[in-house]
Amino acid sequence: MLSAARKYFPKKQNKQQAEQSLSPTLIPTGRLKAVASSAQQRVWLDEQISFNPSRSPALYNIILPLVIKQGSILISSIRSAIVHTLERHAVLRTAVFFNQESGELEQAVQPIIADQNYSFEVTRGAKSLEEIETLLVSEFTTHFAQVEHGLVVRCHLIKMSMNSEDEIEETLHAKDIIIFLIHHIAFDISSVNTFIDTFTGAYDLREPLDSTLQYIDYALYEQNLLADPAENSKINEARRFWSTLMSGYEWYNDYSLIIGTTSKTKVRSGLGHAVSFDLASDLVQAQIECAMSNNVSMFQLGLTCFFVFLYKLCNSNRYDFCVTSATDNRHLPETKTMIGMFVNLLIYRMKIDPVESFTTLMLRTRQLCINVLQHAELSYDKIIDNINNSLPPKIPFHFQYQSVMSSLTYGATEVTKMKDAILKSYSGRDWSHGNGTALNDLSLTMTHDYHRQTTHFIFEYSTDVFDDTMVSTIGRRFQHFLSQIFSTDVDKNQLNQNYDPISKLSILLSEDTDEIPRTVFYRLPSTAYTGKGFIWFC
Template sequence: MLSATRRLFPNKVDKRQSDQSLSSTLTLTGSLKAVASSAQQRIWLDEQISFNPSSSPALYNIIMPVVIKQGSMPIASIRSAIVDTLERHNILRTAVYFNQESGRLEQAVQPILEDHNYSFEVTRGAKSTEEIEALLVKEFTTHFAQVEHGVVVRCHLIKMDINNAVEEEEKLHRNDIIIFVIHHIAFDISAADIFINTFARTYHVAEPLGSTLQYIDYAIYEQTLLVDPAQNSKVNEARRFWSILMDRYDWHNNYLLLVGATSKTKMRSGRGHAISFDLDSDIVQAQLQCAMANNVSMFQLGLTCFFAFLYKLCNSYTDDFCITSATDNRQLPETKKMIGMFVNLLPYRIKINPVESFISLMLRIRQLCIDVLQHAELPYQEIIGHMNNSTSPKIPFHFQYQSVMSSLTYGSTQVLKTKDAILQSYTGRDWSHSNGTALNDLSLTMTHDYHNQTTHFIFEYSTDVFDDAMISLIGRRFQHFLSQIFSASVDKNQFNQSRNPISKLSLLLLEDIEEIPRTIFHRLPNIGYTAPASYAQSRICLDERIHSHYDQQFISIHNKPYIYRLQHQHSLSIDRLHQAVQQILIKHSTLHTSLIFHTEQNQFIQQIIDFNSNNNKLFFYFESTFQTDEQLNKIINDERHNPQHFDLVQGRVFRYHILYYKQASLNGFLSDKDVLIFSFHHAFFDNSSMNVFFHDLNEA
């Protein structure tokens, strides 16, 4: 049981908040058909709209593997116990479907039909841990559920040894494994123990069914709350809160935030990769000290780290960020003993002030978390529904906190007993991560082990949006970012960076810093004017030529715009900026270098174009005005995707664009409301180069 080893919802509504919220109790209705709950609707819609159902891997399978430690279990008895469990918990045989007549997503409990209400498989002769790991990952990513028919449970038995005795072949023995898989539309992690314990009890002895509350009763109750017309109702208070919190949030701005995001479509393949790392022990201790000293939870601290890092990662282009996180939403006492899908997704939105410290930001986020959880009952799709629309992108960033408790009370030592065998959780890596899937464009999972005093981070990312090299760099910068904030906290004699303005924190890695002294403001000797293009340049040029040839409406993916705003109440001379850019071009010949395909040599050749002879054509400088965020985003999108902005043959591989807010400058200075865009062609510039460019620009 996954829920026994990790607390996935540390950001729960506390008892005081629960007492003040939903005081009504659920009613046993006996209904077998009703409108789908809000949580069911969210899962169903996400599968249908955000991902391609025909080609995406399964993204909402929850697995619970258990191993037989002692004794044996007849397969027939296991199947009988599964059927009994499905009888007791109607949601495990409930169909969710769109009713064309009513125009609603509905649920209907299906009758028990022997062994046809669930998926079942037996694998015989598994021989190694690696083979079992592969089977577990496959269970996570393979579609088995027939949601519209109520098949949402699967049982996969793994027999480690093949026994020739016929009677023994129909039993599981020591070290054999039972994998339960349940679709998220009917189940959440908080219900894992309830399911396993019900299975163990019904295996032991048949229990009378009786009349008990079912998930459909909760769905009916929830709908009653959502249509409550009283202005002072809890749900209407939540609506007012979320309307204020999300007011004027720019839903179209998200994909412009991270350098390296390349996808042009909103539908995702569902495929992804992950990178992970552990923090040094001194950083972990500093985090704990910081959390205790400021009376914040580790969830709130981790969320603050993610917000601040995203702000720095996008070069401070925007100060307005939104990150989603999940809450179990089991506020009613009755729901804590119920199998079903209750999890709600909550958007955390905050505007970052670059002059405030990390500590100040963290305290604001602490209050944000308190406010958000007090209004957690409003469904996610309604939260974004008033401000969003069906064509708007999904919030790309997600944060999850997991706390691993002491092994004395949680984890792999949990044992279940049946009349025939002793079962225990099958332990291994966390199969819910690093399984080749991605629900979000970029998600960060922070796992803190209170017993061993360790903290583990996992970045999961969509391969539709990021490549491995980009995320590897992001991961390294995040590690450096954390060490920069927390390393000084341990030593009282050092300056504590967590109290320094966020704008002063840096993402520069050691190799970036070492590169800066090696650059000087004159042409280095012995640099040739003509040479074969590098492998990376050839790859990019070939890719661009192929796409432009076959696609009449070719959209460039190799434009690399970097967007900047001045700090609050700062200004910048436009003339000095022009002079500095000229100095950059003199120093870095790569910014006035052409790329031409040499037919005789059958390769791309790069050639430096003399700066003095072609000064006015090496790059373009533009000025524009904007009044709304929509106009600004349109200009930025053009900078990112217009293939006409650069000409590799002519050596025009750099341009910069000044965007004045409302009107052009009257005094020759940029203000903190204006925007400055430096754009490069990727054949001559990568993300790491920006650190050198920006340093040299400051020097110039």
């Protein structure tokens, strides 16, 4: 499967491609068929190779649950508005498939055929809050999309009450719920507002904004950028940067074995669990002060902590780490209001020096982030394609930072007014977390609320790699780890960020230190205890 995957995205361009001139800007082309964009290729390839589509839960559904706060909406008008939205944004009815003849992953816009371009369902009858949450999780994790046929949108209506009048009227009222699901291959979080605006505008029969640009135009523009033969082009400068950054990285390191778990297969089930916690208020304040005094962002600070934590999880036996993180990748002004999949995965590689201070490492991380963002236009698949002759294993670690002021969660559109009703996002929960799924072996999401001065952490892990017993303490270990970095309490063995080596940091909990003498005697019964711990956490 891995060797076959390489032919999907050939490294060499033909002469005709190499001689294409670079388009000066993103322009409408009117095309209905093209090579899939890099972001579409990454999602498609991840679903096909990293997971088993026939057994894994849906991992790339984006869910938008809306509740009617006031007024009523005709179901027939909802369906008409959906069709109009699909007509307006062709990517929402675009098939993505592997063309055996060309050897490429392609996309093709499908024609509108009545109500056949999307999935639709109505559930009638009262539902408790628990039942609704269970239904939402089920929708998030259930496969509905037929990507190869261009069916990537689903609408599920929940009528909280049912009577004979409603049966005849087919109308949604206050407290009823509208659930939209859209496959990630055609949609990202930055598309939410445009989707809602188009849908509500179509329902209200408002004149749409004049725009002929489609996502397929962006895919063609991207192909021109990648084919630019000029040595000093920005894309070729990016290729050289990533080649240098990733040179010598051992892609086949099995970190799961180092951390103390066993992974029997490279293909993941997609099943996972999550543990979360809120950081103590005094530590949050210390975080903010640390970031401000060192002129680093909260993302850079959080990434630094994650690098060191991974180093300690690996018993200080690994020094070279790669962590992925997502960026919206909407550099062009024309893409800001487009619907489509633009998100790119960036790789952050850091070699840990155990004798350097936390501050030194943090400043190195800041510079790494600056350099990475300067070359973020090269897509993830092209980064790894540029430095490997075969498809490398998926990077197991992922870090994401979310700010309440510029959140990547689904609560981007809070309240939407229509001519007949007022819609609001259902619940404040980020439905992308805590759904029993895992895209990565281990990921950390850090959410900072600037207004409330709070920081929330979520660890998500693959059940194929980590067992519940081990991960049940990972949140407490990370909390203890952070308290050493940011606490000013001398009783907490705090770290001097500017002078102490990061090797001084520990993720040992009190129960671990109690276990050390017994662990040593058990493993080495003829050796006297010397006070040195042999437990794998350090």
